[in-house]
Amino acid sequence: MGPVTNAGMLPSGEWEPVEIGESDADVYRRADGAEYAKCADLAGVGELRDERDRIVWLAGTGLPGATVADWIETDAGACLVTTAVPGVAAADLPASAYDRATEQLAGVLRALHDLDPADCPFTRPLTDVVRQAEDVVRRGAVNPDFLNDEWRAERPEDLLARIQADLPRMRESADLVVCHGDACLPNLFVDPETLAPTGLIDLGRLGTADRYTDLALVTTQLRDEWNADPAPFLKAYGHPDADPAKLAFYLLLDPLTWG
Incomplete structure:
Protein backbone atom coordinates (compact mmCIF):
# COMPACT_ATOMS: atom_id res chain seq x y z
CA MET A 1 0.00 0.00 0.00
CA ALA A 84 -16.02 -6.73 9.22
CA VAL A 85 -17.47 -9.71 7.36
CA PRO A 86 -16.81 -12.92 9.29
CA GLY A 87 -15.11 -15.91 7.75
CA VAL A 88 -12.41 -16.04 5.13
CA ALA A 89 -12.15 -15.08 1.49
CA ALA A 90 -12.78 -17.97 -0.89
CA ALA A 91 -9.34 -17.20 -2.32
CA ASP A 92 -7.79 -18.29 0.99
CA LEU A 93 -9.51 -21.66 1.31
CA PRO A 94 -7.35 -24.81 1.33
CA ALA A 95 -7.51 -27.08 -1.68
CA SER A 96 -9.35 -29.69 0.38
CA ALA A 97 -12.36 -27.35 0.56
CA TYR A 98 -12.66 -26.50 -3.12
CA ASP A 99 -15.18 -29.15 -4.11
CA ARG A 100 -17.51 -28.38 -1.20
CA ALA A 101 -17.16 -24.63 -1.62
CA THR A 102 -18.04 -24.64 -5.30
CA GLU A 103 -21.75 -25.26 -4.75
CA GLN A 104 -21.91 -22.69 -1.95
CA LEU A 105 -20.32 -20.01 -4.13
CA ALA A 106 -22.68 -20.83 -6.97
CA GLY A 107 -25.60 -20.55 -4.57
CA VAL A 108 -24.76 -17.11 -3.21
CA LEU A 109 -24.03 -15.72 -6.67
CA ARG A 110 -27.31 -17.12 -7.97
CA ALA A 111 -29.14 -15.62 -4.97
CA LEU A 112 -27.68 -12.23 -5.85
CA HIS A 113 -28.64 -12.62 -9.50
CA ASP A 114 -32.15 -13.72 -8.55
CA LEU A 115 -32.88 -10.40 -6.84
CA ASP A 116 -35.39 -8.36 -8.82
CA PRO A 117 -33.31 -5.98 -10.96
CA ALA A 118 -36.22 -3.55 -10.94
CA ASP A 119 -35.64 -3.10 -7.21
CA CYS A 120 -31.96 -2.24 -7.66
CA PRO A 121 -31.28 1.51 -7.94
CA PHE A 122 -27.80 0.96 -9.40
CA THR A 123 -27.01 0.20 -13.02
CA ARG A 124 -23.85 -0.55 -15.03
CA PRO A 125 -24.93 -0.20 -18.68
CA LEU A 126 -22.59 -2.06 -20.97
CA THR A 127 -22.04 1.00 -23.13
CA ASP A 128 -20.84 2.90 -20.04
CA VAL A 129 -18.46 0.10 -19.09
CA VAL A 130 -17.01 0.06 -22.60
CA ARG A 131 -16.59 3.85 -22.47
CA GLN A 132 -14.68 3.35 -19.23
CA ALA A 133 -12.43 0.84 -20.98
CA GLU A 134 -11.94 3.28 -23.86
CA ASP A 135 -10.82 5.95 -21.41
CA VAL A 136 -8.37 3.62 -19.66
CA VAL A 137 -6.85 2.53 -22.97
CA ARG A 138 -6.71 6.10 -24.28
CA ARG A 139 -4.77 7.18 -21.19
CA GLY A 140 -2.37 4.26 -21.52
CA ALA A 141 -3.42 3.12 -18.03
CA VAL A 142 -4.10 -0.58 -18.65
CA ASN A 143 -2.37 -2.62 -15.94
CA PRO A 144 -0.49 -5.48 -17.64
CA ASP A 145 -0.69 -7.50 -14.43
CA PHE A 146 -4.42 -7.87 -15.07
CA LEU A 147 -3.86 -9.35 -18.53
CA ASN A 148 -3.05 -12.95 -19.32
CA ASP A 149 0.01 -13.88 -21.37
CA GLU A 150 -1.93 -13.95 -24.63
CA TRP A 151 -3.36 -10.47 -24.11
CA ARG A 152 -0.04 -8.98 -23.00
CA ALA A 153 1.33 -9.88 -26.42
CA GLU A 154 -1.21 -7.54 -28.04
CA ARG A 155 -1.63 -3.80 -27.94
CA PRO A 156 -4.41 -2.61 -25.59
CA GLU A 157 -5.90 -0.74 -28.54
CA ASP A 158 -6.29 -4.04 -30.40
CA LEU A 159 -7.89 -5.70 -27.39
CA LEU A 160 -10.32 -2.82 -27.14
CA ALA A 161 -11.13 -3.10 -30.85
CA ARG A 162 -12.23 -6.70 -30.25
CA ILE A 163 -14.57 -5.50 -27.51
CA GLN A 164 -15.99 -2.75 -29.71
CA ALA A 165 -16.61 -5.17 -32.56
CA ASP A 166 -18.60 -7.53 -30.33
CA LEU A 167 -20.48 -4.81 -28.46
CA PRO A 168 -23.65 -4.73 -30.62
CA ARG A 169 -24.17 -8.49 -30.27
CA MET A 170 -23.53 -8.41 -26.54
CA ARG A 171 -26.02 -5.59 -26.07
CA GLU A 172 -28.66 -7.51 -27.98
CA SER A 173 -28.15 -10.66 -25.91
CA ALA A 174 -27.90 -8.92 -22.53
CA ASP A 175 -29.44 -10.87 -19.63
CA LEU A 176 -29.73 -8.19 -16.95
CA VAL A 177 -29.55 -9.16 -13.28
CA VAL A 178 -28.15 -7.62 -10.10
CA CYS A 179 -24.41 -8.21 -10.50
CA HIS A 180 -21.58 -7.88 -8.01
CA GLY A 181 -19.40 -6.36 -10.71
CA ASP A 182 -16.10 -7.66 -9.30
CA ALA A 183 -17.01 -11.22 -8.39
CA CYS A 184 -13.55 -12.58 -7.81
CA LEU A 185 -12.66 -15.07 -5.06
CA PRO A 186 -11.15 -12.47 -2.66
CA ASN A 187 -14.54 -10.71 -2.59
CA LEU A 188 -16.62 -13.80 -1.70
CA PHE A 189 -16.41 -14.73 1.98
CA VAL A 190 -17.37 -18.07 3.52
CA ASP A 191 -17.31 -19.81 6.88
CA PRO A 192 -14.05 -21.78 6.94
CA GLU A 193 -15.75 -24.81 8.52
CA THR A 194 -19.21 -25.03 6.96
CA LEU A 195 -18.26 -23.08 3.81
CA ALA A 196 -21.60 -21.27 4.04
CA PRO A 197 -21.38 -17.80 2.47
CA THR A 198 -20.83 -15.07 5.06
CA GLY A 199 -20.71 -12.02 2.84
CA LEU A 200 -19.92 -10.18 -0.36
CA ILE A 201 -17.39 -7.35 -0.12
CA ASP A 202 -16.02 -4.58 -2.37
CA LEU A 203 -19.40 -3.59 -3.80
CA GLY A 204 -18.34 -0.47 -5.66
CA ARG A 205 -19.40 -1.97 -9.00
CA LEU A 206 -22.65 -3.58 -7.89
CA GLY A 207 -25.58 -2.90 -10.21
CA THR A 208 -27.77 -4.31 -12.93
CA ALA A 209 -25.69 -5.79 -15.72
CA ASP A 210 -25.42 -8.94 -17.80
CA ARG A 211 -25.00 -11.96 -15.51
CA TYR A 212 -21.93 -12.92 -17.56
CA THR A 213 -20.14 -9.95 -15.97
CA ASP A 214 -19.90 -12.06 -12.82
CA LEU A 215 -19.83 -15.53 -14.37
CA ALA A 216 -16.77 -14.70 -16.47
CA LEU A 217 -14.74 -13.61 -13.45
CA VAL A 218 -15.73 -16.46 -11.15
CA THR A 219 -15.19 -19.24 -13.67
CA THR A 220 -11.79 -17.88 -14.69
CA GLN A 221 -10.70 -17.48 -11.08
CA LEU A 222 -11.74 -21.04 -10.32
CA ARG A 223 -9.57 -22.20 -13.20
CA ASP A 224 -6.60 -19.93 -12.49
CA GLU A 225 -6.56 -19.78 -8.69
CA TRP A 226 -7.98 -23.18 -7.77
CA ASN A 227 -6.89 -25.06 -10.90
CA ALA A 228 -10.47 -26.29 -10.94
CA ASP A 229 -12.86 -27.15 -13.77
CA PRO A 230 -15.59 -24.44 -13.69
CA ALA A 231 -18.20 -26.86 -15.06
CA PRO A 232 -19.46 -27.97 -11.59
CA PHE A 233 -19.82 -24.33 -10.59
CA LEU A 234 -21.82 -23.49 -13.71
CA LYS A 235 -24.01 -26.56 -13.21
CA ALA A 236 -24.71 -25.66 -9.57
CA TYR A 237 -25.42 -22.08 -10.61
CA GLY A 238 -27.91 -23.29 -13.21
CA HIS A 239 -26.06 -22.43 -16.43
CA PRO A 240 -24.24 -25.63 -17.41
CA ASP A 241 -24.24 -24.55 -21.06
CA ALA A 242 -22.87 -21.04 -20.53
CA ASP A 243 -22.08 -19.19 -23.76
CA PRO A 244 -18.27 -19.32 -24.21
CA ALA A 245 -18.29 -16.23 -26.45
CA LYS A 246 -19.98 -14.16 -23.75
CA LEU A 247 -17.64 -15.48 -21.09
CA ALA A 248 -14.68 -14.49 -23.27
CA PHE A 249 -16.09 -11.02 -23.99
CA TYR A 250 -16.67 -10.07 -20.36
CA LEU A 251 -13.40 -11.62 -19.25
CA LEU A 252 -11.48 -9.43 -21.71
CA LEU A 253 -13.50 -6.32 -20.93
CA ASP A 254 -12.89 -6.39 -17.17
CA PRO A 255 -9.09 -5.79 -17.08
CA LEU A 256 -9.47 -2.88 -19.50
CA THR A 257 -11.67 -1.01 -17.01
CA TRP A 258 -9.14 -0.78 -14.17
CA GLY A 259 -6.81 2.16 -14.49
Missing part, protein backbone atom coordinates in the same frame (compact mmCIF):
# COMPACT_ATOMS: atom_id res chain seq x y z
CA GLY A 2 1.17 3.55 -0.70
CA PRO A 3 1.68 6.28 1.85
CA VAL A 4 -1.10 6.68 4.39
CA THR A 5 -2.67 10.00 3.44
CA ASN A 6 -6.18 10.02 4.93
CA ALA A 7 -5.65 8.74 8.47
CA GLY A 8 -6.88 12.05 9.90
CA MET A 9 -10.45 11.18 8.93
CA LEU A 10 -10.54 7.93 10.89
CA PRO A 11 -12.89 7.59 13.89
CA SER A 12 -11.31 7.43 17.32
CA GLY A 13 -9.60 4.18 18.22
CA GLU A 14 -6.61 2.19 17.05
CA TRP A 15 -6.42 1.51 13.32
CA GLU A 16 -3.82 -0.18 11.17
CA PRO A 17 -3.40 0.22 7.39
CA VAL A 18 -4.08 -2.83 5.25
CA GLU A 19 -3.83 -3.60 1.58
CA ILE A 20 -7.10 -4.86 0.18
CA GLY A 21 -8.79 -4.72 -3.23
CA GLU A 22 -7.87 -2.47 -6.16
CA SER A 23 -9.22 0.79 -4.78
CA ASP A 24 -7.12 3.95 -4.71
CA ALA A 25 -8.55 4.73 -1.27
CA ASP A 26 -6.60 4.04 1.93
CA VAL A 27 -7.98 1.05 3.84
CA TYR A 28 -7.61 0.39 7.57
CA ARG A 29 -8.63 -2.31 10.01
CA ARG A 30 -9.59 -1.51 13.58
CA ALA A 31 -7.20 -3.10 16.06
CA ASP A 32 -9.90 -5.46 17.36
CA GLY A 33 -10.77 -6.56 13.80
CA ALA A 34 -14.43 -5.58 14.15
CA GLU A 35 -14.49 -2.84 11.53
CA TYR A 36 -12.80 -1.64 8.37
CA ALA A 37 -12.45 1.93 7.19
CA LYS A 38 -11.90 3.14 3.65
CA CYS A 39 -10.80 6.76 3.32
CA ALA A 40 -10.62 8.79 0.13
CA ASP A 41 -9.54 12.30 -0.76
CA LEU A 42 -11.93 14.77 -2.38
CA ALA A 43 -11.51 13.24 -5.84
CA GLY A 44 -12.67 9.87 -4.55
CA VAL A 45 -15.61 10.95 -2.38
CA GLY A 46 -18.23 10.33 -5.05
CA GLU A 47 -17.02 6.80 -5.72
CA LEU A 48 -16.83 6.05 -2.00
CA ARG A 49 -20.34 7.41 -1.44
CA ASP A 50 -21.60 5.16 -4.22
CA GLU A 51 -20.02 2.16 -2.53
CA ARG A 52 -21.63 3.14 0.77
CA ASP A 53 -25.05 3.30 -0.84
CA ARG A 54 -24.59 -0.10 -2.43
CA ILE A 55 -23.61 -1.67 0.89
CA VAL A 56 -26.72 -0.21 2.52
CA TRP A 57 -28.94 -1.46 -0.29
CA LEU A 58 -27.53 -4.98 -0.35
CA ALA A 59 -27.85 -5.26 3.44
CA GLY A 60 -31.57 -4.59 3.02
CA THR A 61 -32.00 -7.58 0.71
CA GLY A 62 -31.08 -10.15 3.33
CA LEU A 63 -27.99 -11.35 1.53
CA PRO A 64 -24.93 -11.61 3.78
CA GLY A 65 -22.41 -8.81 3.82
CA ALA A 66 -21.05 -5.85 5.70
CA THR A 67 -23.14 -3.03 7.15
CA VAL A 68 -22.28 0.65 7.27
CA ALA A 69 -21.12 1.62 10.76
CA ASP A 70 -20.16 5.23 10.08
CA TRP A 71 -19.74 7.81 7.34
CA ILE A 72 -17.43 10.75 7.92
CA GLU A 73 -17.20 13.53 5.34
CA THR A 74 -14.90 16.55 5.67
CA ASP A 75 -13.46 19.28 3.48
CA ALA A 76 -10.54 16.92 2.78
CA GLY A 77 -12.47 13.81 1.76
CA ALA A 78 -14.55 11.04 3.29
CA CYS A 79 -14.24 7.87 5.34
CA LEU A 80 -16.55 4.86 5.08
CA VAL A 81 -16.58 2.56 8.10
CA THR A 82 -18.13 -0.90 7.74
CA THR A 83 -18.46 -3.94 9.93
Whole structure:
Protein backbone atom coordinates (compact mmCIF):
# COMPACT_ATOMS: atom_id res chain seq x y z
CA MET A 1 0.00 0.00 0.00
CA GLY A 2 1.17 3.55 -0.70
CA PRO A 3 1.68 6.28 1.85
CA VAL A 4 -1.10 6.68 4.39
CA THR A 5 -2.67 10.00 3.44
CA ASN A 6 -6.18 10.02 4.93
CA ALA A 7 -5.65 8.74 8.47
CA GLY A 8 -6.88 12.05 9.90
CA MET A 9 -10.45 11.18 8.93
CA LEU A 10 -10.54 7.93 10.89
CA PRO A 11 -12.89 7.59 13.89
CA SER A 12 -11.31 7.43 17.32
CA GLY A 13 -9.60 4.18 18.22
CA GLU A 14 -6.61 2.19 17.05
CA TRP A 15 -6.42 1.51 13.32
CA GLU A 16 -3.82 -0.18 11.17
CA PRO A 17 -3.40 0.22 7.39
CA VAL A 18 -4.08 -2.83 5.25
CA GLU A 19 -3.83 -3.60 1.58
CA ILE A 20 -7.10 -4.86 0.18
CA GLY A 21 -8.79 -4.72 -3.23
CA GLU A 22 -7.87 -2.47 -6.16
CA SER A 23 -9.22 0.79 -4.78
CA ASP A 24 -7.12 3.95 -4.71
CA ALA A 25 -8.55 4.73 -1.27
CA ASP A 26 -6.60 4.04 1.93
CA VAL A 27 -7.98 1.05 3.84
CA TYR A 28 -7.61 0.39 7.57
CA ARG A 29 -8.63 -2.31 10.01
CA ARG A 30 -9.59 -1.51 13.58
CA ALA A 31 -7.20 -3.10 16.06
CA ASP A 32 -9.90 -5.46 17.36
CA GLY A 33 -10.77 -6.56 13.80
CA ALA A 34 -14.43 -5.58 14.15
CA GLU A 35 -14.49 -2.84 11.53
CA TYR A 36 -12.80 -1.64 8.37
CA ALA A 37 -12.45 1.93 7.19
CA LYS A 38 -11.90 3.14 3.65
CA CYS A 39 -10.80 6.76 3.32
CA ALA A 40 -10.62 8.79 0.13
CA ASP A 41 -9.54 12.30 -0.76
CA LEU A 42 -11.93 14.77 -2.38
CA ALA A 43 -11.51 13.24 -5.84
CA GLY A 44 -12.67 9.87 -4.55
CA VAL A 45 -15.61 10.95 -2.38
CA GLY A 46 -18.23 10.33 -5.05
CA GLU A 47 -17.02 6.80 -5.72
CA LEU A 48 -16.83 6.05 -2.00
CA ARG A 49 -20.34 7.41 -1.44
CA ASP A 50 -21.60 5.16 -4.22
CA GLU A 51 -20.02 2.16 -2.53
CA ARG A 52 -21.63 3.14 0.77
CA ASP A 53 -25.05 3.30 -0.84
CA ARG A 54 -24.59 -0.10 -2.43
CA ILE A 55 -23.61 -1.67 0.89
CA VAL A 56 -26.72 -0.21 2.52
CA TRP A 57 -28.94 -1.46 -0.29
CA LEU A 58 -27.53 -4.98 -0.35
CA ALA A 59 -27.85 -5.26 3.44
CA GLY A 60 -31.57 -4.59 3.02
CA THR A 61 -32.00 -7.58 0.71
CA GLY A 62 -31.08 -10.15 3.33
CA LEU A 63 -27.99 -11.35 1.53
CA PRO A 64 -24.93 -11.61 3.78
CA GLY A 65 -22.41 -8.81 3.82
CA ALA A 66 -21.05 -5.85 5.70
CA THR A 67 -23.14 -3.03 7.15
CA VAL A 68 -22.28 0.65 7.27
CA ALA A 69 -21.12 1.62 10.76
CA ASP A 70 -20.16 5.23 10.08
CA TRP A 71 -19.74 7.81 7.34
CA ILE A 72 -17.43 10.75 7.92
CA GLU A 73 -17.20 13.53 5.34
CA THR A 74 -14.90 16.55 5.67
CA ASP A 75 -13.46 19.28 3.48
CA ALA A 76 -10.54 16.92 2.78
CA GLY A 77 -12.47 13.81 1.76
CA ALA A 78 -14.55 11.04 3.29
CA CYS A 79 -14.24 7.87 5.34
CA LEU A 80 -16.55 4.86 5.08
CA VAL A 81 -16.58 2.56 8.10
CA THR A 82 -18.13 -0.90 7.74
CA THR A 83 -18.46 -3.94 9.93
CA ALA A 84 -16.02 -6.73 9.22
CA VAL A 85 -17.47 -9.71 7.36
CA PRO A 86 -16.81 -12.92 9.29
CA GLY A 87 -15.11 -15.91 7.75
CA VAL A 88 -12.41 -16.04 5.13
CA ALA A 89 -12.15 -15.08 1.49
CA ALA A 90 -12.78 -17.97 -0.89
CA ALA A 91 -9.34 -17.20 -2.32
CA ASP A 92 -7.79 -18.29 0.99
CA LEU A 93 -9.51 -21.66 1.31
CA PRO A 94 -7.35 -24.81 1.33
CA ALA A 95 -7.51 -27.08 -1.68
CA SER A 96 -9.35 -29.69 0.38
CA ALA A 97 -12.36 -27.35 0.56
CA TYR A 98 -12.66 -26.50 -3.12
CA ASP A 99 -15.18 -29.15 -4.11
CA ARG A 100 -17.51 -28.38 -1.20
CA ALA A 101 -17.16 -24.63 -1.62
CA THR A 102 -18.04 -24.64 -5.30
CA GLU A 103 -21.75 -25.26 -4.75
CA GLN A 104 -21.91 -22.69 -1.95
CA LEU A 105 -20.32 -20.01 -4.13
CA ALA A 106 -22.68 -20.83 -6.97
CA GLY A 107 -25.60 -20.55 -4.57
CA VAL A 108 -24.76 -17.11 -3.21
CA LEU A 109 -24.03 -15.72 -6.67
CA ARG A 110 -27.31 -17.12 -7.97
CA ALA A 111 -29.14 -15.62 -4.97
CA LEU A 112 -27.68 -12.23 -5.85
CA HIS A 113 -28.64 -12.62 -9.50
CA ASP A 114 -32.15 -13.72 -8.55
CA LEU A 115 -32.88 -10.40 -6.84
CA ASP A 116 -35.39 -8.36 -8.82
CA PRO A 117 -33.31 -5.98 -10.96
CA ALA A 118 -36.22 -3.55 -10.94
CA ASP A 119 -35.64 -3.10 -7.21
CA CYS A 120 -31.96 -2.24 -7.66
CA PRO A 121 -31.28 1.51 -7.94
CA PHE A 122 -27.80 0.96 -9.40
CA THR A 123 -27.01 0.20 -13.02
CA ARG A 124 -23.85 -0.55 -15.03
CA PRO A 125 -24.93 -0.20 -18.68
CA LEU A 126 -22.59 -2.06 -20.97
CA THR A 127 -22.04 1.00 -23.13
CA ASP A 128 -20.84 2.90 -20.04
CA VAL A 129 -18.46 0.10 -19.09
CA VAL A 130 -17.01 0.06 -22.60
CA ARG A 131 -16.59 3.85 -22.47
CA GLN A 132 -14.68 3.35 -19.23
CA ALA A 133 -12.43 0.84 -20.98
CA GLU A 134 -11.94 3.28 -23.86
CA ASP A 135 -10.82 5.95 -21.41
CA VAL A 136 -8.37 3.62 -19.66
CA VAL A 137 -6.85 2.53 -22.97
CA ARG A 138 -6.71 6.10 -24.28
CA ARG A 139 -4.77 7.18 -21.19
CA GLY A 140 -2.37 4.26 -21.52
CA ALA A 141 -3.42 3.12 -18.03
CA VAL A 142 -4.10 -0.58 -18.65
CA ASN A 143 -2.37 -2.62 -15.94
CA PRO A 144 -0.49 -5.48 -17.64
CA ASP A 145 -0.69 -7.50 -14.43
CA PHE A 146 -4.42 -7.87 -15.07
CA LEU A 147 -3.86 -9.35 -18.53
CA ASN A 148 -3.05 -12.95 -19.32
CA ASP A 149 0.01 -13.88 -21.37
CA GLU A 150 -1.93 -13.95 -24.63
CA TRP A 151 -3.36 -10.47 -24.11
CA ARG A 152 -0.04 -8.98 -23.00
CA ALA A 153 1.33 -9.88 -26.42
CA GLU A 154 -1.21 -7.54 -28.04
CA ARG A 155 -1.63 -3.80 -27.94
CA PRO A 156 -4.41 -2.61 -25.59
CA GLU A 157 -5.90 -0.74 -28.54
CA ASP A 158 -6.29 -4.04 -30.40
CA LEU A 159 -7.89 -5.70 -27.39
CA LEU A 160 -10.32 -2.82 -27.14
CA ALA A 161 -11.13 -3.10 -30.85
CA ARG A 162 -12.23 -6.70 -30.25
CA ILE A 163 -14.57 -5.50 -27.51
CA GLN A 164 -15.99 -2.75 -29.71
CA ALA A 165 -16.61 -5.17 -32.56
CA ASP A 166 -18.60 -7.53 -30.33
CA LEU A 167 -20.48 -4.81 -28.46
CA PRO A 168 -23.65 -4.73 -30.62
CA ARG A 169 -24.17 -8.49 -30.27
CA MET A 170 -23.53 -8.41 -26.54
CA ARG A 171 -26.02 -5.59 -26.07
CA GLU A 172 -28.66 -7.51 -27.98
CA SER A 173 -28.15 -10.66 -25.91
CA ALA A 174 -27.90 -8.92 -22.53
CA ASP A 175 -29.44 -10.87 -19.63
CA LEU A 176 -29.73 -8.19 -16.95
CA VAL A 177 -29.55 -9.16 -13.28
CA VAL A 178 -28.15 -7.62 -10.10
CA CYS A 179 -24.41 -8.21 -10.50
CA HIS A 180 -21.58 -7.88 -8.01
CA GLY A 181 -19.40 -6.36 -10.71
CA ASP A 182 -16.10 -7.66 -9.30
CA ALA A 183 -17.01 -11.22 -8.39
CA CYS A 184 -13.55 -12.58 -7.81
CA LEU A 185 -12.66 -15.07 -5.06
CA PRO A 186 -11.15 -12.47 -2.66
CA ASN A 187 -14.54 -10.71 -2.59
CA LEU A 188 -16.62 -13.80 -1.70
CA PHE A 189 -16.41 -14.73 1.98
CA VAL A 190 -17.37 -18.07 3.52
CA ASP A 191 -17.31 -19.81 6.88
CA PRO A 192 -14.05 -21.78 6.94
CA GLU A 193 -15.75 -24.81 8.52
CA THR A 194 -19.21 -25.03 6.96
CA LEU A 195 -18.26 -23.08 3.81
CA ALA A 196 -21.60 -21.27 4.04
CA PRO A 197 -21.38 -17.80 2.47
CA THR A 198 -20.83 -15.07 5.06
CA GLY A 199 -20.71 -12.02 2.84
CA LEU A 200 -19.92 -10.18 -0.36
CA ILE A 201 -17.39 -7.35 -0.12
CA ASP A 202 -16.02 -4.58 -2.37
CA LEU A 203 -19.40 -3.59 -3.80
CA GLY A 204 -18.34 -0.47 -5.66
CA ARG A 205 -19.40 -1.97 -9.00
CA LEU A 206 -22.65 -3.58 -7.89
CA GLY A 207 -25.58 -2.90 -10.21
CA THR A 208 -27.77 -4.31 -12.93
CA ALA A 209 -25.69 -5.79 -15.72
CA ASP A 210 -25.42 -8.94 -17.80
CA ARG A 211 -25.00 -11.96 -15.51
CA TYR A 212 -21.93 -12.92 -17.56
CA THR A 213 -20.14 -9.95 -15.97
CA ASP A 214 -19.90 -12.06 -12.82
CA LEU A 215 -19.83 -15.53 -14.37
CA ALA A 216 -16.77 -14.70 -16.47
CA LEU A 217 -14.74 -13.61 -13.45
CA VAL A 218 -15.73 -16.46 -11.15
CA THR A 219 -15.19 -19.24 -13.67
CA THR A 220 -11.79 -17.88 -14.69
CA GLN A 221 -10.70 -17.48 -11.08
CA LEU A 222 -11.74 -21.04 -10.32
CA ARG A 223 -9.57 -22.20 -13.20
CA ASP A 224 -6.60 -19.93 -12.49
CA GLU A 225 -6.56 -19.78 -8.69
CA TRP A 226 -7.98 -23.18 -7.77
CA ASN A 227 -6.89 -25.06 -10.90
CA ALA A 228 -10.47 -26.29 -10.94
CA ASP A 229 -12.86 -27.15 -13.77
CA PRO A 230 -15.59 -24.44 -13.69
CA ALA A 231 -18.20 -26.86 -15.06
CA PRO A 232 -19.46 -27.97 -11.59
CA PHE A 233 -19.82 -24.33 -10.59
CA LEU A 234 -21.82 -23.49 -13.71
CA LYS A 235 -24.01 -26.56 -13.21
CA ALA A 236 -24.71 -25.66 -9.57
CA TYR A 237 -25.42 -22.08 -10.61
CA GLY A 238 -27.91 -23.29 -13.21
CA HIS A 239 -26.06 -22.43 -16.43
CA PRO A 240 -24.24 -25.63 -17.41
CA ASP A 241 -24.24 -24.55 -21.06
CA ALA A 242 -22.87 -21.04 -20.53
CA ASP A 243 -22.08 -19.19 -23.76
CA PRO A 244 -18.27 -19.32 -24.21
CA ALA A 245 -18.29 -16.23 -26.45
CA LYS A 246 -19.98 -14.16 -23.75
CA LEU A 247 -17.64 -15.48 -21.09
CA ALA A 248 -14.68 -14.49 -23.27
CA PHE A 249 -16.09 -11.02 -23.99
CA TYR A 250 -16.67 -10.07 -20.36
CA LEU A 251 -13.40 -11.62 -19.25
CA LEU A 252 -11.48 -9.43 -21.71
CA LEU A 253 -13.50 -6.32 -20.93
CA ASP A 254 -12.89 -6.39 -17.17
CA PRO A 255 -9.09 -5.79 -17.08
CA LEU A 256 -9.47 -2.88 -19.50
CA THR A 257 -11.67 -1.01 -17.01
CA TRP A 258 -9.14 -0.78 -14.17
CA GLY A 259 -6.81 2.16 -14.49
